Amino acid sequence: MKKDEVPQDLGSLGKITKEVCYATDSTGKYVTELSTGWDVKTKALDVAWEDIAKRIATAKERVLNNHASPLLFFMEYRLMDISILADYTGFWKWQIKRHLKPGVFNKLSNQKLQKYAEAFNIKVEDLKSMTVHED
């Protein structure tokens, strides 16, 4: 890539910091050049977040239909799978799988709910009511 071809499309990172690219100058020598972003990868990132948004919406519906507990919603919201959540909370994976059932979840002690709330960085009441505050 030549130095004057380094893309300068404004991406989400570009608003906060420019990133270093390696490119060749007119003599063919490598130099660094700052880039504000490239729409090819901005779109790639958008695709990832659109997929996540869909998964969150599906999870929300499953919780509202009483097919899953709010854990599922917050797992999707925080991009966590069962093993990440197990690492953050200290629960076993099989326990989390049980807690994903609404009936089991509704009987969880406050102490256990607190562990989940901490992992998701939210409050216990928000966990129960599936409420999201933008952070």
Added chain:
Amino acid sequence: MKIEFEHRQAAHCESGVTSNLLRVSSNSKITEPLAFGIGAGLFFAHIPFIKINNGPAIAFRTLPGHIFNRTCKSLGIPVIRKKFRSKEKAEAFLKECLDNGHPVGCQVGVYYLPYFPKEYRFHFNAHNLIVYGKEGGNYLVSDPIMENATVLDSYQLERVRFAKGALAPKGHIYFPEKGADITDEQIKQAIKNGIKKNVNSMLYIPGSFAGVAGIKSTGNKIKKWRDKLGLQKAGSYLAQMVRMQEEIGTGGGGFRYIYAAFLQEADSYLPGNQLADISVMFTKAGDLWRTAAVQAAGIYKGRIGSQEDFNTMGDYLLEIAEIEKSAFLALKKIKWQ
């Protein structure tokens, strides 16, 4: 407490941290491309059966930690590294290092890294930054991908040092011990070692998931994605590949440009070995990776999407595999002058 330390931005976090930590003892000679090349950073792997964020697990660089370790080892610099179970001990050790005047490298997760834009926060645990002091409640942080130095309070730093999930950092802290100054002779030898290691990892790992063979095999897989996954999911897979290839920290073209820059710098240490010519081949590979990314973007933007378009996409990777294969074979055949 604040250690004399100058923040310098880099393309890639680990090679940037390595280069910045070695700046004093190397008298600024170990630049980011040199650290990347000596650490044999260039790679390709597509791990089967594993999914990351529900997409393919594709990497364009070697395993986290390797670049720092290999570079220091090749240059004969002793390394201190520690992981912790206890958060308190991790912070105590960090403070001790800072008190002794060592800026230190820390492996962190980016999901709860506050200065990162929200769009970039995934559960990715192999990010690296340097801590070089503490003022009041705040640690002074030099994150190589940021233009300026930044700060994290104790809780924020502890949170990212003890992020959970795959490759959990467990408070991983590392720094080179102060030793003798690095000589040009050592750098020359380290360059040769690094090239040799990278030739091995790109050409001679058995199986078809890694190295040049991995690029070829992924190229062939991509051609089948449209039928196998459906257009939408195939698009998401390609988007994930492009992110691994171009997102913050690769320097562009899936690290191929950094490697080309490394060979150019290596050429001035070891002239008469055609390193500059081989560097051009990596530039060509990097350019082709980016052309492939544009093609992929056409697919995930929904502009194109026929089987023919997927074939073109796959063929780009086959062509790249050929270029990188001949480039690494050329490196292998060097009789050092």
